[in-house]
Amino acid sequence: MSTGLQQWAPSPSPGPPMKSGRGRRSSPMTWRWRDRLALVFAWGAGLGLCLIAGAIVVYMGYRGVEYLRPSLLLQRPALSTTQSETGGFLDPLIGTALLTVIGVVLAVPLAVGGAIWIAEYGRPTWLARVVESSIEMVAGTPDIVIALFGLSIFQLGLFAPFSFKASGGGVFGKSFIAAGAMMSLIALPPLFTATRDGLQAVPSHMREAAFALGKTRIATIRRVLLPSVRSNIATGVTLGISRIIGDTAIIVLLLGETLRLDPQGSVPGINLLRGTGSTLTSYVYGNSPAGEGAAPQKAYAAAFVLLVFVLVLNLIVDRIGRSSADATGMTVAGAVV
């Protein structure tokens, strides 16, 4: 039957293949004016967005080259009335690095563990739904609210060892530990989503093969599934880091906005974590006209460094996505949000 139909089918025309929408008859000049207007709007909006992004990068690059000196990266900031003696932003750089490490270290077990449970176990189903929606809620919560939440938690007497106490006994709840713990909440949703989507995209025959070889579920997860979603976890971590280094609200409320790293206590290492400090974002905020510093040159220089970090992280996400798509034929979830 089907062969008979094939005989009746017209033979493919010898001419060049027609590309849809590129033929002479659908030239935009023949369209109705409404469609032509939509065409103009679409081109304008798309190119406009790209131009805005390009303008931001070019402008920040220009200002960065103008104001950034290598000495700025290596000098500690200082309080001074003259602009030339206020130093650089070594301490904010260290602060950003420290917070990133704390945030990622706290977020990875929580997010990856949760994602494995949702994707591989997920029973009872209603509980899995509740967990998924609470992570969505964390994702939708504004960072300023998370910062206030952190402040209210770390001001409890119970958590007093994690931050410093005033001489009167009042707990301020401001420290690297407090800020880092809240940063892990910021990094949690992208990391969770990337890992879960990766696990759900692993073809089920890989699991079945492992089960057939007598592996338990958890052994399958450790030996088969986790290695195959490594690139997804890496994407999630990178997205999380770029959210952590870009966040300002948590820093200004929970890190105390002291210009230098301000250790509390005598145990080296721990005292740094209990102390206050600043990061690149709060340095930019403090030196902009909105803060007290009013040193736009320093703010531009620090913002340029911050933007370079974000650009590099973006490139890494892109690279991971591309290489894993090449290797496995799967695409890493392009989580932008």
Next chain:
Amino acid sequence: MLERLSRPWPDHRAERTLGAVSLLVCALVVAMVVFVGIHAWPIFEHNGLSWLGSGGDLGRQLADMQNTTQHPPPSAYHLRAWPLVYGTLLTTAVAVALALAIAIFSSIFIVELAPARLRRVAIPVIRLLASVPSVIYGLIGILVLVPFVGNHVISSAEKESVQNVVLLTGAGLSVTVVILTVMITPIMVALICEALVSVPNSWREGAVALGVNPLRGMLAVTLRAARPAIVAAAVLATARALGEAIMISMVSGSRSFAPKPIDGLVFFFEPLRTLASGIVDYREGIAAPALGSALYAWALLLLFSAFVLSIAGYLIKLPLRKFQVRG
């Protein structure tokens, strides 16, 4: 001990451990509501829900709150925060409306119109726009856009017309909305593009075969099929816009003032303050019990709206499951 850990886990224990880790996230959300709620309670106790309404000078109320002692009298809790609520609603609504239009058209551009080479550039560039930290947007706003608007766009006659009420510096509604729009558009573009790509191509090809041009087919068929995703994108962008604190605190002029549309063109340049940026502006005074409670009350309102939006987003995305789209 170490030996026990390195041995393979029994399955049921692994399941329970991982489940406990997941429940920790739920516990955190509950704790967030409880803690913010406890701290916000005094405001609700003394004002009920009428603190959302208008009345009196908000700036003076907040200054009074800040100046009280550790045990303030009940009168110190008097709060009418309508200017902040109004500022939040105004900036969010205008920015989301603008961003929605821009995002829909630029998604069509990316999916349909752009040549392949341009598309390869445009997607990472727009993704970059989404990941620029808000403090950089704020810096550009306060150092570039605000002086420009203040010096070249607002005429001195306009400044004089309202000088007894409010000082126009350029920082205000227009700059805030413009930057907010740029910040939330990329989120929408990402979600809408994903949805447009996932609508079966044959639907639109059917329309084109019937004689409409490809763009009209896109608008009439593909875009219509992707409507739930567009609404979901708008909801997500709304959540982002509501919670934006740092950028708005930098470029909005930070005055507890409600811009009045009756002022004509000046309306677009009047300063304002939103709930989130108010928390940043008054962070120094959080130790004063009355003011601290007010800040937590604003945070609770933001948290509540974020939850409502999150649930709304989930409900809207349900019909999308038909096309195997994960939004």
